Amino acid sequence: MFSPDLLTTWSTQLADRWAPTFAEFSFEGVEQSPAMLIFVAVSAMLVSVVLIPLMIRLAPWLGMVDAPNERKVHLAPIPRVGGIGIVVGALIPIALLLGSDPLVQCYLFGALVLFLFGAWDDRNESGHFFKFIGQFLAVVPLVWYGGLRVEHLPLLDSVTLPAAVAIPFTVVAMVGVINGVNHADGLDGLAAGEVLLSLIVIAFLAYLAGGSITLLIAMAVIGGILGFLRFNSHPAQVFMGDNGSQFLGFTLAFLAVRLTQYTNSALSPAVVALLIGLPVIDILGVFYLRAASGNNWFKASKNHIHHRLLGLGFTHHETVVVIYSIQALFVFGGWCLAYEPDGLILLLYVAAFAGIYAALTLLERGGWRVGQNGKGGFFPHWLDRGLVRNLFRRGAVAVILLLIPLYLVLVPALLTTVPRDFALVAAVLAVVLLAEMLFVRRRPSILARGVVYIAALFSAYLYQEHSIPLFNGLIWPSWLFYGVLAVASGVAIRYSYEINFRTTPTDFLGLFLVLAVALLQFSGAIESGFMLLAVKFLVILYGCELLAMRARSQRNLLNFSALGGLAILAVRGLLP
Numbered sequence: 001m002f003s004p005d006l007l008t009t010w011s012t013q014l015a016d017r018w019a020p021t022f023a024e025f026s027f028e029g030v031e032q033s034p035a036m037l038i039f040v041a042v043s044a045m046l047v048s049v050v051l052i053p054l055m056i057r058l059a060p061w062l063g064m065v066d067a068p069n070e071r072k073v074h075l076a077p078i079p080r081v082g083g084i085g086i087v088v089g090a091l092i093p094i095a096l097l098l099g100s101d102p103l104v105q106c107y108l109f110g111a112l113v114l115f116l117f118g119a120w121d122d123r124n125e126s127g128h129f130f131k132f133i134g135q136f137l138a139v140v141p142l143v144w145y146g147g148l149r150v151e152h153l154p155l156l157d158s159v160t161l162p163a164a165v166a167i168p169f170t171v172v173a174m175v176g177v178i179n180g181v182n183h184a185d186g187l188d189g190l191a192a193g194e195v196l197l198s199l200i201v202i203a204f205l206a207y208l209a210g211g212s213i214t215l216l217i218a219m220a221v222i223g224g225i226l227g228f229l230r231f232n233s234h235p236a237q238v239f240m241g242d243n244g245s246q247f248l249g250f251t252l253a254f255l256a257v258r259l260t261q262y263t264n265s266a267l268s269p270a271v272v273a274l275l276i277g278l279p280v281i282d283i284l285g286v287f288y289l290r291a292a293s294g295n296n297w298f299k300a301s302k303n304h305i306h307h308r309l310l311g312l313g314f315t316h317h318e319t320v321v322v323i324y325s326i327q328a329l330f331v332f333g334g335w336c337l338a339y340e341p342d343g344l345i346l347l348l349y350v351a352a353f354a355g356i357y358a359a360l361t362l363l364e365r366g367g368w369r370v371g372q373n374g375k376g377g378f379f380p381h382w383l384d385r386g387l388v389r390n391l392f393r394r395g396a397v398a399v400i401l402l403l404i405p406l407y408l409v410l411v412p413a414l415l416t417t418v419p420r421d422f423a424l425v426a427a428v429l430a431v432v433l434l435a436e437m438l439f440v441r442r443r444p445s446i447l448a449r450g451v452v453y454i455a456a457l458f459s460a461y462l463y464q465e466h467s468i469p470l471f472n473g474l475i476w477p478s479w480l481f482y483g484v485l486a487v488a489s490g491v492a493i494r495y496s497y498e499i500n501f502r503t504t505p506t507d508f509l510g511l512f513l514v515l516a517v518a519l520l521q522f523s524g525a526i527e528s529g530f531m532l533l534a535v536k537f538l539v540i541l542y543g544c545e546l547l548a549m550r551a552r553s554q555r556n557l558l559n560f561s562a563l564g565g566l567a568i569l570a571v572r573g574l575l576p
Contacts, residue, residue: 038457039425040093040216041223046450048089048227055081056231056238063123066239078236080122082228083244086192087115090224090251094217101213106146107254110138114178114250118243131182131242132175138250139174143167148257154270154342174253180279181249183286186306187320188236189229191279194327195248196225198275201331202255205338211263214255221251252276267338270345274334278305278327281353308360313370326356396491397546401554403485404456404543405561411459412568415466422458423573429454430566437559448559449548455562456544458569460536482539489542 059065059079066080091111098104117134120126142148149166150173153159161169185191199218206214228244231237240248256272273280282305289303309319330352337345412418433451547558 036421037215037219038454040097041219041226042450042454043093044089044220044223045227046089046447047092048085048224049230049450050447051088052082052085052228052231052238055079055084059238064119064241066122066241078239080239080241082232082238083115083118083122083240083242083247086221086224086228086240086244087111087247088224089227090217090220090247093220097216098213103142103146103148104213104217106142106148107217107251110142110250110254111247113138114246115243118241118246122241122243131179131246135175135178135246135250136171139171139178142254143170143174148254148261150257150261150269152261152265152269154268154346157269157342170257174250174257176283177253177256177276177280178246178249180276180283181252182242182245183283183304184279184306185240185245186304187316189232190306190320190323191245191248192225192229192232192240193320193324194277194279195252196222196229197324197327197331198252198277199225199255201335202259202275204335205267206255206259206263209259209264211259214258214263217251218255221248249279268340268342268345270342270349271334271338273349274330274337274345277330277334278323281305281356284353285357305356305360308364312360312363312368318370396488399484399488400492400543400546401557403481403488404540404547405557407481407540408452408455408459408558408561408565409568411463412565412572415462415572417466418462418569418573419466420573422462423570426455426458426566427570427574430563430570433559433563433566437556437563448555449544451566452544452548452558452562453541455565456540457537459565460540462569464536482536485543486539489539489546492546 056079059081062081064079064081065077091108094104095108099108114134117131117137121130121134144167148170149161149163150170151161151166153161181191181195184194199222203215203218203222206218225248228238228240232240253276256275259275260267260269260272285305286303306319306323309322310316314322333348337348429451433448436448436451544558547554
């Protein structure tokens with residue numbers, strides 16, 4: 001018979017069993033748990049990728065569609081509801097894990113205010129004064145009640161600004177960053193990619209400083225951005241709108257101030273300029289050009305950096321990659337110069353500002369335009385002949401179809417141990433994937449694809465950290481496996497007509513991340529294994545992506561393999 005005593009006994013046993021596991025998920029010391037950070041980022045990404053397609057369908061009914069005009073570069077109406085996916089995806093894990101912190105509560109309030117004002121403006125085109133009202137309503141409570149203030153300025157480290165100066169300065173600076181990011185959102189993936197690069201470096205710096213709150217918020221927003229970029233890479237299916245761009249600018253300003261003023265006060269206050277990077281340079285340059293020509297500072301025009309690059313003949317794709325590259329130089333420069341003197345950082349920033357605008361002006365006045373490249377092709381002509389092409393196509397796909405499922409299942413089985421935090425996340429993901437496979441019958445399945453990616457990343461990380469003794473110290477098996485998989489993926493992309501795969505600026509963000517890890521490793525800031533791990537992540541994700549784009553039977557094999565691997569991780573980590 002069921003009794004209260006029996007219930008009490010069961011409850012005690014469950015508490016004893018699961019308390020150590022859930023204790024690991026406290027935000028205090030979250031930087032010690034890679035699984036927690038991955039889970040936060042991925043959960044935000046999954047919410048974003050699930051919500052955005054729904055919002056795209058609702059956009060005409062909501063009236064949130066961006067119509068083309070003479071100032072804009074798109075030629076057809078595009079829904080501007082992608083910011084909803086970013087905001088909701090990021091704020092859910094932040095609210096659940098950090099919602100009790102007073103400063104985070106003020107941040108959440110400000111984010112919601114900007115979201116509502118931005119959504120209203122996306123629908124009604126209310127103008128810049130309406131935006132300013134929302135921005136000040138969002139920032140003032142964070143600064144006044146939350147206590148987020150810039151108290152130490154560059155070149156004045158020994159001086160602590162009084163509240164009467166620090167409060168208005170912080171408000172104006174944050175509003176400026178919000179508008180900088182908002183105005184940078186002029187091309188597919190542009191503003192989101194710029195902020196993503198900034199947040200990656202901020203997350204690295206927060207990780208090293210032990211700033212759990214800063215790190216977790218950065219990871220959540222990174223996840224939301226990654227989900228959005230799935231739909232916003234050129235040609236975009238959706239725009240983020242003002243509700244998304246203002247949220248990203250608000251978050252970037254908040255994290256930059258918190259990182260340098262509170263998380264790690266040893267950092268140079270001037271490094272904020274490099275961490276934010278190009279959006280501030282762009283908005284300052286635009287204001288100068290508008291003032292110099294006698295125009296209204298706040299009237300929209302086509303003198304942003306991306307407009308000028310397009311005018312020089314760069315394609316949409318090339319323009320975004322160029323700006324990503326410049327932004328990457330800024331943020332990684334911020335990493336390298338984080339502890340250098342304020343004067344040096346400001347000098348380099350001003351020099352970069354002057355150099356960018358001098359180069360653009362000289363090229364425009366000189367009538368320079370990007371030349372048109374020929375279509376020669378990289379591969380010899382004999383490789384394009386039918387027989388060889390068919391062999392390459394079939395062979396490459398067969399290799400990927402063999403290696404990826406084996407990897408997803410065998411690696412979890414060959415680990416020495418499985419940490420409980422990874423096991424718990426794997427169990428949750430296994431349930432999600434199983435439910436999706438049973439009840440959702442549509443193509444493509446973005447949710448299933450996301451879970452497969454996580455399973456692959458978990459396997460790569462755990463193999464490097466907990467491989468069986470037989471493989472300890474042996475590097476060549478990993479290099480051989482990933483080398484073969486990389487070659488097969490490249491050949492499949494080139495020759496398989498069944499795979500409609502094209503590179504986007506988002507792929508360059510992945511490349512920049514790998515290069516960043518390489519620089520950090522060579523500088524001694526991170527352990528040597530991170531470089532290999534970053535390369536592994538990139539190769540395995542492309543392999544999974546290629547299979548996910550193929551026939552249903554092969555996608556099912558991929559899903560079943562991921563489900564099996566997640567189940568093995570869960571069982572090994574949670575059962576005695």
